[in-house]
Amino acid sequence: MVPDAAALLSARTGEQRLLAAYDAKIAHAAAKERARLEVARAIHAAHLSALHGAPLPSEQRIRHLPAALRSSAHHLRGLALAAVVGENAALLASIAAAHEASAG
Amino acid sequence: MTELTALQAALAAEQATIYGYGVAGAVLTGADRTYATTALAAHTVIRDQLTALISALGATPVAAQPAYRLPTPLNDTDEARALAAQLEQSGAGELWDLVAATRPAGHARALAISWLSDAAVRAAHWGAEPALPGQPA
Numbered sequence: 001m002v003p004d005a006a007a008l009l010s011a012r013t014g015e016q017r018l019l020a021a022y023d024a025k026i027a028h029a030a031a032k033e034r035a036r037l038e039v040a041r042a043i044h045a046a047h048l049s050a051l052h053g054a055p056l057p058s059e060q061r062i063r064h065l066p067a068a069l070r071s072s073a074h075h076l077r078g079l080a081l082a083a084v085v086g087e088n089a090a091l092l093a094s095i096a097a098a099h100e101a102s103a104g
Numbered sequence: 105m106t107e108l109t110a111l112q113a114a115l116a117a118e119q120a121t122i123y124g125y126g127v128a129g130a131v132l133t134g135a136d137r138t139y140a141t142t143a144l145a146a147h148t149v150i151r152d153q154l155t156a157l158i159s160a161l162g163a164t165p166v167a168a169q170p171a172y173r174l175p176t177p178l179n180d181t182d183e184a185r186a187l188a189a190q191l192e193q194s195g196a197g198e199l200w201d202l203v204a205a206t207r208p209a210g211h212a213r214a215l216a217i218s219w220l221s222d223a224a225v226r227a228a229h230w231g232a233e234p235a236l237p238g239q240p241a
Contacts, residue, residue, distance in 0.1 A: 046235035073221065080213075081209055094220065097223070100230035
């Protein structure tokens with residue numbers, strides 16, 4: 001069993017869900033708003049890449065992105081606290097920090 | 105890196121950040137100055153908590169320098185904001201290391217995780233929003 005495998009899988013799934021939410025919002029956004037959303041989407045794509053994941057369509061709808069980001073940050077901080085491998089803990093904590101900052 | 109080494113490095117970074125915010129705050133005005141004052145108070149609390157954690161390990165906390173060389177020039181409010189952003193990002197780097205060096209479910213890790221989030225929020229306020237706050241280059 002790879003250490004922290006469940007935590008990293010959970011983080012990947014959350015990031016895929018957020019990316020799908022950004023894609024849905026970008027598809028219906030006006031040009032100015034789309035540019036801002038694409039910058040934010042790129043940040044989450046970087047998170048998913050750091051977690052060795054790939055974008056996937058998500059069936060779960062996210063209506064309020066800031067609330068989803070805050071909830072994700074809280075979840076990721078818990079995963080970081082429990083992570084066995086220090087570098088995994090730091091990565092999860094950093095993604096949590098980025099989500100908190102993005103939530104505004 | 106041991107937990108003690110990471111704690112000492114984080115403390116040294118906090119001391120430099122406190123100095124930097126003091127300088128930046130003198131240049132900033134209005135809401136930015138108020139935010140910098142609040143950030144300075146938060147960093148002072150973190151410094152004290154790091155000092156306590158180091159002392160609890162039986163070590164002597166690293167002493168602050170009388171002054172620090174600023175990483176960026178400081179002639180106007182834009183440069184003061186850039187300095188504040190850089191201070192937060194530099195401190196986040198030490199906090200990444202601290203999270204990595206601490207025990208799972210430990211008090212020090214819980215604090216480091218919380219401080220890293222706060223640093224990212226403050227850095228974003230100053231206009232810096234890296235994808236992975238604190239990640240080593």
